Amino acid sequence: MYYSLDRQSVLEYVRKSPLMAQIFKNGNDLTAIDLAEGNINLIFRVRSATTPIGPSVLIKQALPHSRRYPEIRLPVERARIESAILLLEAKYCPKQVPEVYLYDPEMYLIAMEDLNQHKVMRYGLVSQQRYPEFPRQIGVFLASTLFHTSDFFLSGSEKKAMVPEFINPHLCKITEDLVFTQPYIDHPNNRCNPLLRTEAEDIARDEELRSEVLMLKADFMTNAQALIHGDLHTGSIMVNESETKVIDPEFAFFGPMAYDIGAVLGNLALSYASQECHATDTNLRGRYREWLTEAIERVWNIFEVEFRTLWAAEGNAQWPSEQLRDKFFKKLLQDTAGMGACEMMRRILGLAHVPDLDGIEDERARAVAERYALNIARHWLRERHKFTTVSDLTAIIRTLEPTGSA
Amino acid sequence: MYYSLDRQSVLEYVRKSPLMAQIFKNGNDLTAIDLAEGNINLIFRVRSATTPIGPSVLIKQALPHSRRYPEIRLPVERARIESAILLLEAKYCPKQVPEVYLYDPEMYLIAMEDLNQHKVMRYGLVSQQRYPEFPRQIGVFLASTLFHTSDFFLSGSEKKAMVPEFINPHLCKITEDLVFTQPYIDHPNNRCNPLLRTEAEDIARDEELRSEVLMLKADFMTNAQALIHGDLHTGSIMVNESETKVIDPEFAFFGPMAYDIGAVLGNLALSYASQECHATDTNLRGRYREWLTEAIERVWNIFEVEFRTLWAAEGNAQWPSEQLRDKFFKKLLQDTAGMGACEMMRRILGLAHVPDLDGIEDERARAVAERYALNIARHWLRERHKFTTVSDLTAIIRTLEPTGSA
Numbered sequence: 001m002y003y004s005l006d007r008q009s010v011l012e013y014v015r016k017s018p019l020m021a022q023i024f025k026n027g028n029d030l031t032a033i034d035l036a037e038g039n040i041n042l043i044f045r046v047r048s049a050t051t052p053i054g055p056s057v058l059i060k061q062a063l064p065h066s067r068r069y070p071e072i073r074l075p076v077e078r079a080r081i082e083s084a085i086l087l088l089e090a091k092y093c094p095k096q097v098p099e100v101y102l103y104d105p106e107m108y109l110i111a112m113e114d115l116n117q118h119k120v121m122r123y124g125l126v127s128q129q130r131y132p133e134f135p136r137q138i139g140v141f142l143a144s145t146l147f148h149t150s151d152f153f154l155s156g157s158e159k160k161a162m163v164p165e166f167i168n169p170h171l172c173k174i175t176e177d178l179v180f181t182q183p184y185i186d187h188p189n190n191r192c193n194p195l196l197r198t199e200a201e202d203i204a205r206d207e208e209l210r211s212e213v214l215m216l217k218a219d220f221m222t223n224a225q226a227l228i229h230g231d232l233h234t235g236s237i238m239v240n241e242s243e244t245k246v247i248d249p250e251f252a253f254f255g256p257m258a259y260d261i262g263a264v265l266g267n268l269a270l271s272y273a274s275q276e277c278h279a280t281d282t283n284l285r286g287r288y289r290e291w292l293t294e295a296i297e298r299v300w301n302i303f304e305v306e307f308r309t310l311w312a313a314e315g316n317a318q319w320p321s322e323q324l325r326d327k328f329f330k331k332l333l334q335d336t337a338g339m340g341a342c343e344m345m346r347r348i349l350g351l352a353h354v355p356d357l358d359g360i361e362d363e364r365a366r367a368v369a370e371r372y373a374l375n376i377a378r379h380w381l382r383e384r385h386k387f388t389t390v391s392d393l394t395a396i397i398r399t400l401e402p403t404g405s406a
Numbered sequence: 407m408y409y410s411l412d413r414q415s416v417l418e419y420v421r422k423s424p425l426m427a428q429i430f431k432n433g434n435d436l437t438a439i440d441l442a443e444g445n446i447n448l449i450f451r452v453r454s455a456t457t458p459i460g461p462s463v464l465i466k467q468a469l470p471h472s473r474r475y476p477e478i479r480l481p482v483e484r485a486r487i488e489s490a491i492l493l494l495e496a497k498y499c500p501k502q503v504p505e506v507y508l509y510d511p512e513m514y515l516i517a518m519e520d521l522n523q524h525k526v527m528r529y530g531l532v533s534q535q536r537y538p539e540f541p542r543q544i545g546v547f548l549a550s551t552l553f554h555t556s557d558f559f560l561s562g563s564e565k566k567a568m569v570p571e572f573i574n575p576h577l578c579k580i581t582e583d584l585v586f587t588q589p590y591i592d593h594p595n596n597r598c599n600p601l602l603r604t605e606a607e608d609i610a611r612d613e614e615l616r617s618e619v620l621m622l623k624a625d626f627m628t629n630a631q632a633l634i635h636g637d638l639h640t641g642s643i644m645v646n647e648s649e650t651k652v653i654d655p656e657f658a659f660f661g662p663m664a665y666d667i668g669a670v671l672g673n674l675a676l677s678y679a680s681q682e683c684h685a686t687d688t689n690l691r692g693r694y695r696e697w698l699t700e701a702i703e704r705v706w707n708i709f710e711v712e713f714r715t716l717w718a719a720e721g722n723a724q725w726p727s728e729q730l731r732d733k734f735f736k737k738l739l740q741d742t743a744g745m746g747a748c749e750m751m752r753r754i755l756g757l758a759h760v761p762d763l764d765g766i767e768d769e770r771a772r773a774v775a776e777r778y779a780l781n782i783a784r785h786w787l788r789e790r791h792k793f794t795t796v797s798d799l800t801a802i803i804r805t806l807e808p809t810g811s812a
Binding site for chain 2: 151156157160161163164167168169170172173176181185207208210211212214215217218221222223224225318319320321322323324326327328331
């Protein structure tokens with residue numbers, strides 16, 4: 001029977017679980033902290049109160065509504081989808097996801113590895129941290145998870161059998177609205193820096209831009225290309241010097257690969273624009289931005305090399321053409337630029353912003369960074385049909401200058 | 407309990423059915439004919455033996471294998487899919503589909519309207535019949551069925567709830583193999599006029615062509631755009647002077663709209679090429695070909711006008727852009743040309759041919775018509791990315807001349 005946990009009952013739950021007993025030898029020794037992170041789920045850290053280096057477990061439970069906004073109803077079913085995709089990702093890319101210890105289908109609860117040696121990537125980027133292993137590890141993660149859930153690896157019947165398990169209408173609807181619709185029309189959900197009113201109005205009037213965004217929305221809604229994470233921004237990535245872990249895949253469904261890759265690249269570009277304010281030393285800023293643009297290039301290039309390697313080694317016999325692969329990656333790169341652009345624009349014009357930009361307290365300084373990001377995004381969107389390599393994306397970043405000044 | 411019917415047991419089945427009793431007042435008066443049409447199902451016509459103008463019903467039952475090729479196993483489940491899509495099509499386009507009287511989920515059996523006032527369109531085309539209502543009626547059918555099962559009409563959650571009901575892996579696999587894979591490689595299933603060996607080898611060596619076909623295959627396998635018929639060639643269309651009926655939708659699934667439209671246009675173009683041999687009077691041939699090219703143009707144009715009308719009148723609020731519609735139709739036209747080209751090529755190079763061409767007894771004459779059709783198809787495929795109106799497709803037909811002579 002489902003009931004929502006609190007700090008007390010989560011301990012009782014853990015003590016009663018035979019699986020948890022394998023992790024915690026001493027059930028009487030446990031303590032729970034309510035992490036109260038994220039907007040939609042309950043998350044507790046359970047660990048030994050007396051042994052500081054003892055095991056630590058995260059308990060994540062879905063509520064039938066959003067934790068922070070109780071008026072938003074959300075199906076608890078998302079916990080099943082999250083645990084199912086975490087197990088699949090672990091099969092192909094075990095180092096890049098938290099380990100799932102148990103999934104409780106009645107409680108819509110996942111007990112998983114506590115990534116307490118890792119930091120949310122977004123905040124590291126704000127303070128100009130470099131993660132030398134990140135481009136390779138996220139590139140490998142993208143290649144491996146997307147390839148192994150695509151028609152290039154799975155047989156038609158295997159893939160078609162998996163699709164219904166990951167049909168995720170409620171969470172997809174959030175993306176359809178917040179990413180692809182509301183930011184480009186006059187909608188009460190939109191939150192936008194008042195100093196960007198001109199730009200927001202320009203974009204709302206830009207029929208060409210809106211039609212391109214809606215073409216990408218149609219792709220998001222119809223292109224069941226692979227099992228995608230569905231929300232792969234830098235807040236869903238935990239990092240440290242040597243490791244990269246991808247968390248929170250509750251938006252997962254069979255959708256376009258470009259949506260995941262574009263989210264990664266778009267959020268790196270958002271960080272690039274935000275450095276206008278975070279990195280106050282211009283030399284330091286320039287060097288850090290160079291690291292970010294190289295990261296964008298390396299993520300794509302490693303993704304492509306890795307995907308091609310997997311395709312050659314494990315691909316099924318259904319795609320007998322080398323040239324198809326070239327065409328596939330060219331189209332995927334163009335779609336990625338488009339999806340990345342949508343991610344960037346919606347983080348400035350729509351409801352859900354990013355701390356990289358929202359954390360800039362001075363409204364005028366923030367407007368400069370936001371305008372810069374919007375400019376990059378519009379170029380990515382408009383020029384993407386001509387792109388052939390990832391350096392077409394980074395050339396735009398390198399060429400554009402911030403306009404206006406703080 | 408499932409058992410396969412014969413001429414005797416189909417009568418017993420009908421006599422016992424309360425629903426059938428509403429159609430046939432006198433159960434003792436019935437006679438059954440085994441139509442033995444098609445390759446994969448049992449089909450019986452049941453009607454009164456004494457009253458020649460009494461009601462007549464078709465009983466179509468799925469076997470767990472192909473009727474003609476018993477070694478090919480096929481899931482009986484296809485009968486459920488067929489009856490479900492027939493009911494949906496009847497909701498939006500009742501005049502263009504046979505009425506379903508009953509579906510028996512244990513017997514995988516559909517009792518439906520007997521279209522004995524109609525003729526299979528393909529054979530009418532072979533003898534230069536004109537069907538004045540066909541372009542309008544098939545254009546309306548395509549627009550109405552495709553629009554009403556797309557994200558432009560359905561809400562995301564409505565459509566996503568329908569997708570699993572029409573996941574159809576076995577029949578999709580037949581298309582993936584026979585249309586998009588085998589014809590372009592050296593495969594034992596392929597049957598090809600020996601006089602076309604040079605062309606078949608050229609095509610098998612044409613990496614560019616094969617990669618374009620495989621891009622369309624990827625689209626067929628991933629693009630869940632609308633509930634499509636999945637096998638809409640002119641053998642699935644029954645016609646007479648005033649009516650058009652679409653039958654046999656057992657290949658239905660959520661796939662690319664272009665696959666249905668391309669099948670219609672591609673089969674009209676196959677008929678065009680085949681007239682080289684069927685219409686021996688050159689004046690008559692020219693006039694009939696003009697009717698066929700105009701039919702291709704009218705099918706597309708009526709489809710587009712009708713789809714735009716439905717979109718404006720019944721579309722949901724998720725697509726606020728006029729320009730999106732223009733982009734949508736442009737891309738759909740290009741995809742349609744590609745899918746139509748694949749349909750044409752596979753009917754000459756692959757396993758399943760069309761009577762339009764296979765009915766030409768003289769091998770050399772047939773080679774001329776087949777070469778002509780292949781030539782049209784290759785131009786459609788190669789040049790489609792530049793197409794903006796359907797006259798780009800028909801201009802290719804009108805410009806090309808048959809090569810070689812009978």
